[in-house]
Amino acid sequence: MARRSYKPVYIETYERGELDNRIEQLVAILDECTLCPRECGVNRNRDEHGYCNSGRDLKVSSVQPHFGEESVLVGTYGSGTIFMTNCNLGCVYCQNYDISHLGYGYVMTEAELAASMIKLQNRGCHNINLVTPTHFTPQIVKALKIAIEQGLHIPLVYNCGGYESRRTIELLDGIVDIYMPDIKYGDNTPAKRYSNVDDYVERCQAALKAMHAQVGDLKIDEQGLAWRGLLIRHLVLPNGLAGSESVMKFIATELSRDSYVNIMAQYRPMYRAFEYEELNRGIRMDEYREAIAIARRYGLHRGFSAL
Secondary structure, X not given: OOOOOOOOHHHHXXXXXXXXXXXXXXXXXXXXXXXXXXXXOOOHHHOOOOOOOOOOOXXXXXXXXXXXXXXXXXXXXXXXXXXXXXXXXXXXXXXXXHHHOOOOOEEOOHHHHHHHHHHHHHOOOOOEEEEOOHHHHHHHHHXXXXXXHOOOXXXXXXXXXXXXXXXXXXXXXXXXXXXXXXXXXXXXXXXXXXXXOOOHHHHHHHHHHHHHHHHOEOEEOOOOOEEEEEEEEEEOOHHHOOOHHHHHHHHHHHHOOOOEEEEEOOOOOOOXXXXXXXXXXXXXXXXXXXXXXXXXXXXXXXXXXOO
């Protein structure tokens, strides 16, 4: 799957004049915000704040090459990560809680965000990796247009928590090259208890189907770098709380057995996890091995290694 002649999908969308239309539609959503499934309905264009505690202005925590992401994104020079402040989820074990819950970050204009993308590209980063982008999607796409006009030409990664509106994902068709969602849960009971959301499973599954329909399975070039497709993350939680059986069954039977799935073992109690006895420890190796075994039973084989 070579990438020699590949150019990001957003360039074609820009060249045929469609990007302006998408920007217009996304910005209009902010009048009664329904960017994510919470559908708070606040007027963010007037700087009203809903669940994500975000108004009109884009807020960013950090911009940097990142070498701790998946190897297919990191390559030699790193993934160009831009961490957005705030979040539309309320995970009690969030490892980035200072950013996502406490709101650490600074206001950035769309022009400044575009300049940051270009700087990351100039530093050799292999992609622009937008971390927790959901609630700032209109501002990001406005910045993308500016960056394209300044020469941006590397893949765009949408690195999200999985609680997405299908409508918003559809408006990103032809804009995002690589979707990188979490599938945090296979059941809504822990989703409600630990992330304060009632319908995570249904919304996440619908969004991932839309993502996969747009970009397909993850495509990797001869240098080992991803350039298009779906990359799924699943964090194993202690005591089987992530519902890995249901998650792997969904991926294998409703998406593709060739899906690239990073089954992650790095859970540790952070933020408010100590308040929940069942979350107040790291995972055991046998729990991680069981998640791997489940994935293999369903025929999944990409993105994780046998132990």
